[in-house]
Amino acid sequence: MWFFAIPKIDEIEVTVLHVSIKISNFALRFNIKYSMRNQKMYEADDKMISLIRDNYDLLQMLGSFGISLGFGDKTVQETCEDNGVDTYTFLAVVNFTINGSGEYENDEQLSIQTLMHYLEASHAYYLDFQLPFIKRELSECLQPDDSLGQLIMRFYDEYSHEIRRHMQYEEKTLFPYVRSLLDGKATAEYSIETFSKHHGAADKKLRELKLLIIKYLPSDGLHNNMLTATLHDIYDNEEWLRQHSMIEDHIFVPVIRRLEKLAKQSDVTKNISEMVFKGAGQNPDALSDREKDVIVSLVQGMANKEIADHLCISINTVITHRRNIARKLQIHSPAGLTIYAIINGLVDISSVKL
Ligand SMILES: [Fe+2]
Numbered sequence: 001m002w003f004f005a006i007p008k009i010d011e012i013e014v015t016v017l018h019v020s021i022k023i024s025n026f027a028l029r030f031n032i033k034y035s036m037r038n039q040k041m042y043e044a045d046d047k048m049i050s051l052i053r054d055n056y057d058l059l060q061m062l063g064s065f066g067i068s069l070g071f072g073d074k075t076v077q078e079t080c081e082d083n084g085v086d087t088y089t090f091l092a093v094v095n096f097t098i099n100g101s102g103e104y105e106n107d108e109q110l111s112i113q114t115l116m117h118y119l120e121a122s123h124a125y126y127l128d129f130q131l132p133f134i135k136r137e138l139s140e141c142l143q144p145d146d147s148l149g150q151l152i153m154r155f156y157d158e159y160s161h162e163i164r165r166h167m168q169y170e171e172k173t174l175f176p177y178v179r180s181l182l183d184g185k186a187t188a189e190y191s192i193e194t195f196s197k198h199h200g201a202a203d204k205k206l207r208e209l210k211l212l213i214i215k216y217l218p219s220d221g222l223h224n225n226m227l228t229a230t231l232h233d234i235y236d237n238e239e240w241l242r243q244h245s246m247i248e249d250h251i252f253v254p255v256i257r258r259l260e261k262l263a264k265q266s267d268v269t270k271n272i273s274e275m276v277f278k279g280a281g282q283n284p285d286a287l288s289d290r291e292k293d294v295i296v297s298l299v300q301g302m303a304n305k306e307i308a309d310h311l312c313i314s315i316n317t318v319i320t321h322r323r324n325i326a327r328k329l330q331i332h333s334p335a336g337l338t339i340y341a342i343i344n345g346l347v348d349i350s351s352v353k354l
């Protein structure tokens with residue numbers, strides 16, 4: 001997948017100032033640095049400061065989630081709540097980034113809105129800040145009248161153009177599609193599989209660019225240091241993009257696949273439901289208002305005790321309502337009740353955590 005491939009060149013011999021430097025599968029070591037440094041699963045009651053202290057490169061991620069610094073000794077959950085960020089989704093992205101693995105295919109608790117907001121803000125960070133930043137660095141350490149310097153700049157511009165096009169495609173095609181799905185307007189012309197299949201490679205130019213820079217290191221001490229620093233920044237950028245792409249492939253795509261499935265089920269159930277109610281002369285409103293309140297609470301993921309507290313009734317009453325709901329609707333699973341609640345307008349699909 002995109003940005004995912006480890007360069008085939010395992011060893012690059014570079015001669016700089018008569019010193020032979022061997023770079024052994026540099027990208028692989030970066031990968032290990034990022035994925036093996038801290039094999040911890042952070043939880044809602046961990047302190048936000050300890051998360052950042054152990055993983056300082058997640059600082060930028062906070063910005064993309066819209067979380068401001070200055071959280072003192074607050075926990076992850078308190079900080080997320082203060083900034084209007086879904087804690088569960090924040091932790092899923094953080095733990096996936098730190099540990100390099102996770103299973104999200106059937107995760108019902110991820111917030112699509114939070115994920116989309118995060119991805120959009122990440123695009124803005126990369127396109128509006130990182131790309132111009134590296135360009136400035138490059139132009140400062142390359143001679144403008146040198147033809148190889150010009151070639152490097154041209155390569156960088158082409159690379160920037162490809163990245164921009166890729167991210168703009170996601171913003172103009174993928175995200176609007178997901179929003180229309182959330183609004184209950186599925187379209188047959190596009191699907192998450194179409195996106196997933198074409199989420200392809202675009203890192204060839206960046207690899208060529210890095211080789212050019214490595215080979216172009218000048219003998220001048222100052223420029224040498226500047227180019228080396230720029231090269232490090234480019235490697236960091238490449239790693240950032242790889243992580244970004246992995247979050248899209250391994251968290252966002254599965255969650256949208258699930259949303260599509262639910263939208264299709266919802267359509268089928270709606271048709272069946274209409275037929276059943278019509279044929280039997282029954283009315284879905286045969287449920288009492290209290291029973292509807294219980295359904296809405298269940299769909300929002302509340303347990304019996306939480307529902308009891310929320311509706312100011314006893315747990316036994318909640319259990320009785322649930323038994324009556326199951327009997328009246330012949331629906332016993334939370335997923336079935338979710339579909340029922342959406343179809344009958346008790347909740348909006350966009351407010352359901354999928
Ligand atoms: Fe993206």
Ligand SMILES: [Fe+2]
Nearest residue numbers: 170199245248
């Ligand atoms: Fe992407």
